[in-house]
Amino acid sequence: MDMDLEQQLTAALEGRASGVPVAPADLGAVRSRARSIRRRRAAGGAVAGAAVVALVVPVAMGLGGLRSASEAPPVGPAPATSTPSVPAKVCSSTGVAKPTLPAGLPPAVATTWQQIVDAAAACDLSALEALGADAITSYGDKQGITNLRRWEREGDGKLGVLLKVMATTSGVGPDLGGVRFYGWPALSVRHTWSPLTSAERAELETFQKPSEVASFEEMQMYYGWRVGIRSDGTWLYFVAGD
Amino acid sequence: MLDDPSSVPRQRDDDFSAYVEARRAALLRTAYLMTGDLATAEDVVQTTLAKLYLAWDKVSARDAVHSYTRRILTNEVTSLWRRAWRRRELPVDRLPDVATDPAYDDGTAAALWAFVGELAPRARAVVVLRYYEQLTEAEIAEVMGISVGTVKSQCSRALASLRARVPASLERPDTHERPARSGDGEQ
Structure with missing residues (x-):
């Protein structure tokens, strides 16, 4: 009887589906919605999504997702970096220039920036995990730090990318009720798109392929690797994709 | 490049x-x-x-x-x-704008469709993926980010629910021939 019911169920669904009228695809409308999604995410929507190569703090940078300052983990001294989690010889940050702290950042943001850079340069995944606490996660599987470790182990590490992203010019997002977030590269937090300058292009091409940069320009949005730190020093995300 | x-x-x-x-x-x-x-x-x-x-x-x-x-x-x-x-039920003043396939328009398909419509959303998704998309339980688990065991239990419960509600007339072996699946060329 079950088989009979299953077959009838399949037939019923197929019959129903066959009556669905299908209008021609409108690629322009798809692209328009894609821009809208991207803008929403950049302006405050959840940064969660489907990309499989992403690390992000779930609170992300949204209005709805922002925690109050009292809930933010304290920004303390840099975690110990004496025991690298990954042997230096296989670390993706080996040989990548360690950037120097840019001027003009708020003290809490500057502290976190330096801690991230120190940990990435030292291949200290444990320190990075501590900086992100339990908030840092990957899209979908919530195992961001595991992914960082795995990528390093498998030879597709992103710590070098992290250092290069931190070396880019920073930008500051809008004031969200007394809270701001700082983003690297700057155009990752820019609300409106403007043509890339040669300097911006050069910065991006230190960690993104030219074809990817071309896609950003074509889409008029940036969705490559980016880092965000909230004004209270909370590391929000290290993420790529949407 | x-x-x-x-x-x-x-x-x-x-x-x-x-x-x-x-x-x-x-x-x-x-x-x-x-x-x-x-x-x-x-x-x-x-x-x-x-x-x-x-x-x-x-x-x-x-x-x-x-x-x-x-x-x-x-x-x-x-x-x-x-x-x-989205959870609100919205009153409608017109019939659904999707016609059923006349080949199944003897009440069977309509009844089953109505029952499917009453399943919980995730159970309904499982049923569609299993009996329309013809995915395996493992594939459904991958798509939905749930365990194979959950897929099995969702399918089982959905079928049990349908079986409990389906008219006796639908349980006897019928004469429907299963048609070629529409859209096969697009899969």
Whole structure:
């Protein structure tokens, strides 16, 4: 009887589906919605999504997702970096220039920036995990730090990318009720798109392929690797994709 | 890398456009079966394709695109029902604008469709993926991010629910011949 019911169920669904009228695809409308999604995410929507190569703090940078300052983990001294989690010889940050702290950042943001850079340069995944606490996660599987470790182990590490992203010019997002977030590269937090300058292009091409940069320009949005730190020093995300 | 960087977006759009042309109808049918509403299904498919477009460069393995797209679509459908405003029942003053296949218009299909419509959203998605998309339990588990055991139990409960409600006349072996699946060429 079950088989009979299953077959009838399949037939019923197929019959129903066959009556669905299908209008021609409108690629322009798809692209328009894609821009809208991207803008929403950049302006405050959840940064969660489907990309499989992403690390992000779930609170992300949204209005709805922002925690109050009292809930933010304290920004303390840099975690110990004496025991690298990954042997230096296989670390993706080996040989990548360690950037120097840019001027003009708020003290809490500057502290976190330096801690991230120190940990990435030292291949200290444990320190990075501590900086992100339990908030840092990957899209979908919530195992961001595991992914960082795995990528390093498998030879597709992103710590070098992290250092290069931190070396880019920073930008500051809008004031969200007394809270701001700082983003690297700057155009990752820019609300409106403007043509890339040669300097911006050069910065991006230190960690993104030219074809990817071309896609950003074509889409008029940036969705490559980016880092965000909230004004209270909370590391929000290290993420790529949407 | 292509010699002419300006050709990259063009090639990207051509690839994406070809994929949309080939798959949009199938996606819309699946979305309709999962939502039961054509306008909602079209909206879900539009969002699904937009998200796919954003991730297009990162979905390098073309044989993985189908499952990736199906995952986005299923997530979109199931997330719809988490939004309170979607949970309201909206009165309608017209019949659904999707006609049933006359071959099944003897009450059987309509009855089963009505029962499917009363399943919980996630159970309904499982049923559509299993009995329309013909995915294996493992594939459904992958698409929905749940365990195979959960898929099995969802299917089992859905079937039990249908069996309990289906008229006795539907239980006897019938004379329906199973037609060729519409849209097979697009799968």
